[in-house]
Amino acid sequence: MKTNGYGFWIGSAVVLALACIAAATIKNEYYFFAAYIVVQFVVLATAWNILGGYAGYVNFGTSAFFGVGAYIAVMLIKWMNLPLGLQIVAAACVGGALGFAVGLLTLRLRGIFFSIATVAVTIILETAVINWRFVGGATGVQILRPPVMEPFDSYTKMLFVCAVILAIIAVAIARYIETSWIGRGLRAIRDNEEAAECTGVPTLKLKLAACAISGALMSAAGAPLAMYQSFVEPASAFNLTYSVSALAMPIIGGTSHWIGPVIGALLLGTVQQVVTVTISSELNVLVVGVLLVVFVVGAPQGIVGLFVKLREKIKGKNI
Amino acid sequence: MKSIRLFAAWLSAALLMAAATAQAQGTSGQPIKIGIGIAQTGALSGGGKAALVALQLWVDDVNAKGGLLNRKVELISYDDQSSPAVTPGIYTKLLDIDKVDLLIAPYATVPTAPLMPLVKQRNLLLMGNFSFQVNHTVKHDMWFNNAPWNDASSWSDGFFSTGGRLGATTVAFLAADQEFAQNLANGARELSKKLGLKTVYEQNYPPSTVDFSAMIRAIRAAKPDLVFVASYPNDSAAIVRAVNEIGVGPSVKLFGGGMVGLQFTPIMESLGSMMNGIVNYNTYVPGMDYPGIKNYFERYSKRAIAAKVDPLGYYITPFNYAIGQMIEQAVTATKSLDHKVLAAYLRKNEMKTIVGPIRYGPDGEWASPRVITTQFRGIGDKNVDQFKLPGKQVILSPASVKTGEIVAPFEKARK
Numbered sequence: 004m005k006t007n008g009y010g011f012w013i014g015s016a017v018v019l020a021l022a023c024i025a026a027a028t029i030k031n032e033y034y035f036f037a038a039y040i041v042v043q044f045v046v047l048a049t050a051w052n053i054l055g056g057y058a059g060y061v062n063f064g065t066s067a068f069f070g071v072g073a074y075i076a077v078m079l080i081k082w083m084n085l086p087l088g089l090q091i092v093a094a095a096c097v098g099g100a101l102g103f104a105v106g107l108l109t110l111r112l113r114g115i116f117f118s119i120a121t122v123a124v125t126i127i128l129e130t131a132v133i134n135w136r137f138v139g140g141a142t143g144v145q146i147l148r149p150p151v152m153e154p155f156d157s158y159t160k161m162l163f164v165c166a167v168i169l170a171i172i173a174v175a176i177a178r179y180i181e182t183s184w185i186g187r188g189l190r191a192i193r194d195n196e197e198a199a200e201c202t203g204v205p206t207l208k209l210k211l212a213a214c215a216i217s218g219a220l221m222s223a224a225g226a227p228l229a230m231y232q233s234f235v236e237p238a239s240a241f242n243l244t245y246s247v248s249a250l251a252m253p254i255i256g257g258t259s260h261w262i263g264p265v266i267g268a269l270l271l272g273t274v275q276q277v278v279t280v281t282i283s284s285e286l287n288v289l290v291v292g293v294l295l296v297v298f299v300v301g302a303p304q305g306i307v308g309l310f311v312k313l314r315e316k317i318k319g320k321n322i
Numbered sequence: 323m324k325s326i327r328l329f330a331a332w333l334s335a336a337l338l339m340a341a342a343t344a345q346a347q348g349t350s351g352q353p354i355k356i357g358i359g360i361a362q363t364g365a366l367s368g369g370g371k372a373a374l375v376a377l378q379l380w381v382d383d384v385n386a387k388g389g390l391l392n393r394k395v396e397l398i399s400y401d402d403q404s405s406p407a408v409t410p411g412i413y414t415k416l417l418d419i420d421k422v423d424l425l426i427a428p429y430a431t432v433p434t435a436p437l438m439p440l441v442k443q444r445n446l447l448l449m450g451n452f453s454f455q456v457n458h459t460v461k462h463d464m465w466f467n468n469a470p471w472n473d474a475s476s477w478s479d480g481f482f483s484t485g486g487r488l489g490a491t492t493v494a495f496l497a498a499d500q501e502f503a504q505n506l507a508n509g510a511r512e513l514s515k516k517l518g519l520k521t522v523y524e525q526n527y528p529p530s531t532v533d534f535s536a537m538i539r540a541i542r543a544a545k546p547d548l549v550f551v552a553s554y555p556n557d558s559a560a561i562v563r564a565v566n567e568i569g570v571g572p573s574v575k576l577f578g579g580g581m582v583g584l585q586f587t588p589i590m591e592s593l594g595s596m597m598n599g600i601v602n603y604n605t606y607v608p609g610m611d612y613p614g615i616k617n618y619f620e621r622y623s624k625r626a627i628a629a630k631v632d633p634l635g636y637y638i639t640p641f642n643y644a645i646g647q648m649i650e651q652a653v654t655a656t657k658s659l660d661h662k663v664l665a666a667y668l669r670k671n672e673m674k675t676i677v678g679p680i681r682y683g684p685d686g687e688w689a690s691p692r693v694i695t696t697q698f699r700g701i702g703d704k705n706v707d708q709f710k711l712p713g714k715q716v717i718l719s720p721a722s723v724k725t726g727e728i729v730a731p732f733e734k735a736r737k
Contacts, residue, residue, distance in 0.1 A: 033418040036411040130528075133499060141529070142501035143406075145435055145459040148443075159414075232406060233439040236432060236501065239407045279408065280400055280415055 011178060015171045022167040026160040035163040039231060041272035042166040043224055047245060048252035048264035049173040050220035054213045055250065056258030057186055059193030060113075064105070064121030065249040067128045068098050068218045070241035072225025077138045077235050080146055087165065087230060094226035095219040102218020106211045113196070122246075129241040143236025146229045162227050170265075173220045178261040180216070189213055221249075244288075248275075251295045257307025266306050353396035354389070354659065356381075356649070357416030358426040360451075361433065364404025368586065369638050370429045372631040373451065374399060376639035377426070379622060380646030390653045398422055402433045409436045417444070423659045426645055427451045429638070431502060438462060447661035447668075449645045450686065452638055454502060457686055464665040465686035466648070468641045470605055470677070472687035474509025477603050480695025480719030481550065481579040482513040484601065484728050488575045490547035494523035496537060496561070497580075503552040506580040510550045522546050531557065534564040545573040549732075555583030559593060566596040574732040578602040584698075585637035587706060594703035599735030601697045601718065601728070606636045606677060609712030609725050610694075614676040618643055634709055644675035695719040697728060697735065 026035070047065055054060050072094035079085040079093055109120040133141045148158045155161040180186045188209045191199035200206050229235050248271065256267025271294060278290055302309050358377070361370030381397045389395055398420050400412045409428060416422045425446060427434045431453040438460040441448045450456070450467030455474070457465045471477055485493075493514050497507035504526070514521065523544040525537055538561070541549055549570060553561055558581040570577060578600040583589045585604050590597065606615075618640060626633045651674065652667045653659060673680040683689040696715040701708065708714055716726035729735040 031418045033411070033414040036414045040411070133528075140501075140504070141499050142504060143432065143435065145438065147439055147460065228407075232410060232436040234406050234432075234436040236406060236435075239405055239432075242405070242407070276411075279403075280412065 011175070015175070019164075019167055019171060022164050026155060026164055032157055032159050035157075035159045037276045039159065039163045039166050040276060041269060042163065042170050043227075044248060044252060044268040044272040045170040045265055046166070046173045046224040047221055047249040048256070048268040049170070049177045049261070050217045050224065051249040052253040052258055052261075052264040053177055053180055053189075053217040053220075054210075056253050056264070057181065057189035057193065058210055058213050060110070060210065060213075061118045061250070062121045062217070063118050063243075063246045063250070064124045065221055066241045066243055066245040067105075067121070067125040068101065068221035069225035069228075069245045070125070070132070070237070071101055071128060072098055072222030073228040073235050073240040074132055074135075074138050075222065076226040076229040077144055077146065080229060081137065081144070084149075086149075087161075087227065090229075091165070091169070091223050091226040095223040098222020098225075099215045099219035101222070102215040103211055105218065106214030110207065110210045110214060125241055125243070125246070129237050132237045132241070139236065141237060143234060145234050146232075148230055148233060158230065162231055165227060166224075169220075169223055173224075174261055174265060176216060176220065177264070180213070181261050185209060185212065248272075248291060251291050253305070255294055255298045255305055257305025259304065260307045263305050263307040270306070351393075353394040354391065354424070354653075355396050355398055355420060355422040356424045356426060357398045357413070357420060357422030358451075359400045359402040359409055359412035359416070359428045359433065361404040361429055362401035366404040366430050366433070368588075368632065369452070370402075370404070371629065372626060372635050372639050373429050373642040375625050375629050375631055376622060376635065376642035377646060379618075379625060380643045380650075384646065384650055390650060391657060391659070402428050404430075404433065406432050406436045409433045410440060413437055413440060417446075424649060424661075424664075425449070427453060427456075431456050438465070441465070445661065447665045449649065451645065452641065455505060462686070463669075463684075464661060466665075466668050466682055467687050468645045468648075468680075470641070470688055470692040472683060472685070472689075472691045474505050475513050476509075476691035477506055477693050478510040478513055478550065478579050479691075480603070480693065481576065481601060482510070482517055482519075482548070484695060484718050485519075485548045485576050486517050488547070488728065488730050490517075490575055491519060492522045492544075492546045493519040493548040493550060494541045494544055494546035495521065495525070495550050495552075496523075496534075496541065497526050497552040498529050498531075498554050498557055499526040500529045500554065502582070503554065503580070506552040507550070510552065510579060514550075519548065527557070529554065529557070532560055534561050535568060538564045538568045538570060541574075542569065542571040545571060547573060547575050549574055549577045550579040551577070552580040553582065555586060555589055558583035559589055562593050562596050562600070570732065572731060572733055575730045576601045576728075577732045587632045587634045587709065590701075590709055591704065591706050594705070595701050597698040598701050598737075599698065599729070599732050601695060604637065604694050604696050604715065606640055607694065607696055607712075607715040607717065608636070608710055609715075609717065610678075610723055612676055612678045613674075615640060618676050633706065636709075640677045644673075644677045644680070647675045648673045648680070692720060692723070694723060697726075699726075699729065699735070 051065055055062050075094040075097050076090040079090050105124055109117055112120055151158045151161055188204045191204050192206050196206055252267035252271050253264040257263030274290055360374050361367045381395050385394050402408045402412055426449045429451050434453040434456045442460050442462040447464045452469045495507055497503045523541050581602050584602050622635055622639055623633055626635055652664045656663045656667050669682055681689045695718045699716050717723050718728050
């Protein structure tokens with residue numbers, strides 16, 4: 004697929020403008036509550052795809068980074084009452100450092116062994132938070148939202164616009180990685196790590212960079228959770244559902260292109276939101292599982308792959 | 323010309339009257355919507371499903387009487403998956419899309435906590451549903467909890483006052499390292515200090531613990547007079563089994579206190595005689611008589627069996643029915659659905675419910691807590707019906723509902 008720099012930034016500006024217009028005109032807060040979750044998953048899925056999609060390292064530790072982001076925000080609120088923007092920046096820094104550290108320890112493992120190690124990270128961090136009384140420990144902590152900032156009339160709308168900005172930043176970073184030498188290096192690692200190493204690709208450095216960037220974005224996505232829920236407790240902040248969804252969305256959308264995780268998150272996130280309040284929450288989890296199996300078996304390249312195949316077919320017919 | 327004007331005036335008046343009638347019919351014809359997000363899946367679903375059966379029973383009862391303010395009552399419920407992450411979205415949908423008139427909180431503390439800032443921000447009445455200290459930080463003045471407790475010590479007061487009467491001087495604490503259990507244990511520690519008891523053993527265990535044999539042996543070695551346990555359902559069952567196998571020694575006068583799960587029918591049925599002698603908290607047991615409660619349980623039991631939920635439902639369900647009764651009393655008395663008006667009524671007046679009269683304190687919790695402390699006696703194995711009989715759980719405290727005296731020490735009471 005060709006990438007058009009201007010087109011991407013114009014598209015991003017349009018999306019942000021539409022989000023702001025929606026926040027200014029739509030009174031019903033429910034849409035923003037639901038849309039926030041969907042956009043949050045765009046960030047998580049895009050972040051997951053940087054390491055999982057481009058480099059082929061399947062990370063089950065999304066919930067660890069997400070939970071760390073949430074708890075960094077909680078800590079900063081309780082400690083210094085810092086504003087939301089600084090909470091997100093701090094969470095991204097800590098998430099990046101954590102990603103780097105976790106990468107150093109685990110990236111020498113491959114395949115299923117790496118995945119198991121990332122699950123362990125979630126369990127270790129959740130246990131640490133359970134025993135950290137300052138942030139509420141196992142009990143959790145209630146957070147009172149500060150007054151909303153101008154020009155917003157509700158905190159939820161502000162969080163939604165904030166999530167859209169985060170999503171644009173995440174997608175822009177993923178797009179840059181994909182189209183630059185970093186992306187080429189990561190793809191070489193995914194296809195054959197030994198061959199990449201032999202041809203001079205700095206495999207460990209690239210994997211560490213991918214892990215740190217991915218971790219930073221996941222933690223940044225977790226930071227607004229404290230204000231979104233007004234309550235954070237370890238079981239929900241470190242919930243494995245985040246890991247499963249962040250993995251399922253790029254696989255459904257397609258891992259080879261930056262738009263894949265976006266499509267997957269918008270599709271699956273929206274379906275999950277609709278199913279939760281219409282049919283049954285049990286089906287919500289089932290939907291993820293069934294879609295994942297269907298796409299892995301029927302369309303391993305995801306929706307993007309299907310689209311590429313369709314386009315090639317049409318081209319072939321025209322020739 | 324004059325006749326045309328007269329005709330136009332009549333026509334206008336007729337149209338206005340028709341519009342007014344249509345509007346009035348529209349309001350009175352529409353049901354009063356009550357919204358709730360309640361666990362139907364996840365860890366809290368056992369209680370959530372039974373609670374929903376009780377609430378639906380109240381809705382059917384009130385509709386059979388003609389509804390409220392001559393309008394039918396409709397309960398709109400969503401599954402919160404036992405997760406606090408889902409609660410804000412569900413309640414915003416209830417308010418902004420479903421346009422509910424009144425709100426009932428989710429079952430239990432964790433899913434309720436995220437809801438408190440939302441209702442405070444929007445100035446909404448919220449009927450609490452078995453949560454604990456959830457209004458502690460937010461201090462919302464339109465919150466009314468249905469559960470018969472207020473602070474942490476109200477749970478374990480009966481256990482320690484009974485222990486004090488038995489001349490206890492030492493205590494051991496065993497608590498799950500989780501939210502509710504830790505709050506409970508903290509309240510118990512305060513009461514223990516007040517009584518001047520010496521702590522000879524103290525252990526917090528991870529929530530995933532399945533083997534308690536080492537802890538029970540350590541308690542036995544410490545030779546305490548009282549053993550206070552704050553545990554969750556699965557842990558409670560495992561602890562009771564460990565005690566049954568190993569024993570806690572002859573020094574122990576009382577064992578139990580804050581064991582969640584020993585109130586749930588499937589666990590009580592499964593443990594059977596192993597529970598004999600345990601002194602534990604509860605909210606309702608057979609033998610406590612309030613107007614309408616027997617009739618309620620007869621009807622609840624039929625529905626619960628059909629819905630395949632807790633067939634006895636003593637612990638939670640009558641308090642859920644009571645939420646409906648309180649709404650009914652407040653709406654009928656004030657003839658209003660205005661949240662401020664209803665909250666003012668609930669704050670000032672005594673509520674008449676199937677779990678007895680309820681008066682609220684300034685924090686929206688019961689002004690006089692009524693958590694009961696009971697001792698299991700004469701329990702046999704594999705018999706659900708025995709739990710319907712008074713005397714199987716003897717009430718030791720509070721004095722107002724007391725049905726018997728403590729049998730101690732623990733080893734003697736187990737026989």
